[in-house]
Amino acid sequence: MRVAAVSGAADAEASLRALATVRQVLPSRLRHRIDGATFTTLPADAAVAADSGVLMDVNAAVRAREVLRFDYVSVGRDPDETPSQRRVEPHHVVFGNGRWYLAAWDLDVDDWRIYRLDRLTPRTPTGPRFTPRTVPGGDVSDFLAARFKGSDRGSTWPCTGEVVVVLPAREVIPFVPEGIVEELEDIRCRIVVGSWSWVALAASIGRFDATITDVRPRELADACALLARRFADIGRIDSL
Known part of the structure; x- marks a missing residue:
């Protein structure tokens, strides 16, 4: 509840x-x-269930400031695969992007890591008490938002570009939830948007079924050209 x-x-x-x-x-x-259970929430559209016992056990370790040991199956691997074992200083339990996460300092890699609670199984007993570190940037919500965007330098995207799309702004706005859409004359609009890489940004812009001009910066234009060559290769393969 x-x-x-x-x-x-x-x-x-x-x-x-x-x-x-x-x-x-x-x-x-x-x-x-x-x-004593404390959680941080970030915006989400659809939730993915996490075991309530896991939530309480992890949160207890956060409150007690005790090293947490757990089995973990990394994202991208089959949940039934053999898990790896982790030792962390648990910092905060966070709900964001429809999932529960643990923000923690990983003692084996000596760095901050984010773990999904639905892929985590706590081990007992917990380890020794620790002195909490300061999460990068000082705010756990901003830290998680940055990691979701593939950035270690704040909650902004590591790659940001702009283009002009020959579509009315009203048709573009629903597909740019975290960008800027500026209405121009002649049913055109300018989009300023970010992503975790230039190729990913180029792919997201390419979804609009319209002419695209004024691509900036150069890195984004180069990524568009790279995708164009890759798609052209796919077309040639399918035609064989």
């Missing part, structure tokens, strides 16, 4: 009411555990 209340679920209000009722009859030990 606590998870539903902070994860953008449609029944969040009902979950809060039910939680208040249940809390009154819980033993003090369990009330303390629930009251």
Whole structure:
């Protein structure tokens, strides 16, 4: 119920009411555990379930400032594959992009890492207590937003460019949720948008079924040319 209340679920209000009722009859030990659970939320469209026991165990390690050991299956691998073992200083439990994450300092790689809780299985017991480090930038939400965008230098995209699209702004705006769309004359508009790489940015711009001009900077134009050659090669292969 606590998870539903902070994860953008449609029944969040009902979950809060039910939680208040249940809390009154819980033993003090369990009330303390629930009251101590803290989460950060980021905007999301659709949630991916995470085991409530995993959420509570990870959050307990965050609160206690104890090293957390867990088995982890990396994103892109089959969830049934043999997991790797991790040792981290858990910093914060975060809900964003429809999933639960753990922001932590990985003791084996000596760097910050983000782990999906739906791919994580805590091990017991937890390790020794630690002194919390400061998350890069000082704000866990900004740090997560930056990592989602493939950046280590704040929450801005590492690659940002602009183009003019021969389409009315009203037809483009729904497909540019994190960019700028400027209406121009003659049913044209200028788009300023970012991505984690120039090729990815070129691909996102190429989805518009319209003429594109005034591509800037040079890196974006080069990425467009690279994609054009790749797509041309695909066309030749299919025609054989």
